[in-house]
Amino acid sequence: MDFELSSEQLSVRDLCRDFARNEIAPKAAGFDETGEFPYAIVAGMGKLGLFAMRFSESLGGAGGDFLSYCLAIEEIARADASCAITLAAAVSLGIAPFVEFGTAAQQERWLPALLSGEKLWAFGLTEPEAGSDAGGTQSRASRTGAEWVINGRKAFITNAGTNISAGVTMTAVTGGSEGHKQISCFAVERGTPGYTQGPKYRKLGWHASDTRELLFDDVRVPADNLVGEEGGGLRQFLRILEGGRVGMAALSVGVAQACLDASIEYSTQRRQFGQAIAGFQATQFKLADMATQIEMARLLTHKAAWLFDHGGKPGVYASMAKLHASEVATACAGQAVQIHGGYGFMEDLPVARYYRDVKINEIGEGTSEVQRILIARHLIKRFEGA
Ligand SMILES: Cc1cc2nc3c(=O)[nH]c(=O)nc-3n(C[C@H](O)[C@H](O)[C@H](O)COP(=O)(O)OP(=O)(O)OC[C@H]3O[C@@H](n4cnc5c(N)ncnc54)[C@H](O)[C@@H]3O)c2cc1C
CATH class of the missing domain: 2.40.110.10 (Butyryl-CoA Dehydrogenase, subunit A, domain 2)
Incomplete structure (x- = not known):
């Protein structure tokens, strides 16, 4: 077993991290306030090749793996969930049906503009x-x-x-x-x-x-x-949703990581009772729990992505990753606001946005209840077949 990312995966992660930090993070609060669609960011993600990265070169993609795609989504989400879902929905839900089920004529007609990010x-x-x-x-x-x-x-x-x-x-x-x-x-x-x-x-x-x-x-x-x-539509869509759920898990890990980043920074600066609040064990335990939960969510997401890259069927792991990561992200956003106290309730700091942005991750692409149904069905089926 090898937990190291490859040099290609690390460069995708670092490229997306820089782009997210420099181009997205400074504008995210503004997008949130005005609801303006981030056209320039979408164009930038297109230039970086993020819409094409996980698809084969024979179709005009970049031939990258699913895990690299998850690393990209995580880094974009760390700066802004809206930009991340715009990318994830375009890739997992917009492009993938043509790649997996489209005819050659459909792929020729629609994929070029979608893979470049010129169209959604x-x-x-x-x-x-x-x-x-x-x-x-x-x-x-x-x-x-x-x-x-x-x-x-x-x-x-x-x-x-x-x-x-x-x-x-x-x-x-x-x-x-x-x-x-x-x-x-x-x-x-x-x-x-x-x-x-x-x-x-x-x-x-x-x-x-x-x-x-x-x-x-x-x-x-x-x-x-x-x-x-x-007549195969429902089966096809359910298959497409498997990939979508792994992407949503990566998006959740990104928001959860942003909550932890902000909480560490704030708690080491904010002073009460003559010391930084990070000095209180109550705060330290929150940070430790957040970091541990995020790492578990990331590992589960990477395992589901790895399964995609080794046989194409994450199956129940797509549901487990989406369920766990989205619930971890919601919990981390709650703890981040708590650590920020009253300032966490103000829109001047990003944690209020993280708190509002994250709830949908437990609903979109199949609710947490639906994921639990799918996981339980898988367990019972195995039991019945034993
Ligand atoms: C911002 C946003 C973006 C979205 N984007 C897309 C998109 O691009 N494409 C698309 O097709 N859809 C999209 N969706 C839809 C999303 O996938 C659905 O909202 C989701 O699947 C839940 O469906 P619902 O909202 O009708 O809730 P319902 O199905 O009505 O569920 C309501 C509640 O009942 C629970 N429930 C339902 N059935 C059961 C059951 N059998 N057992 C236990 N509990 C159950 C649910 O878990 C939930 O808690 C989006 C939704 C939002 C909010």
């Missing part, structure tokens, strides 16, 4: 009445000649409404019966008649990440826009 593509699974129960999809697509006609609504879709958003891969029911719906995936370009977006949601956190409702009213797409096999 969204992932439309969730609906107003179908969240955790993604199989409850109500959007429908019917075949008429050489086209599919799509009707429905998608809720909470990341990267759907920016000036560089190019479209969405969405699920829709294409047949079957209630309880046994046949679900398929379609690529729908923005600008297709009948495809409209709602206003930006007002959110607790991730203010600079673009999240919208999408509406489909008799939207006609060519038959060639079917992504993957007809």
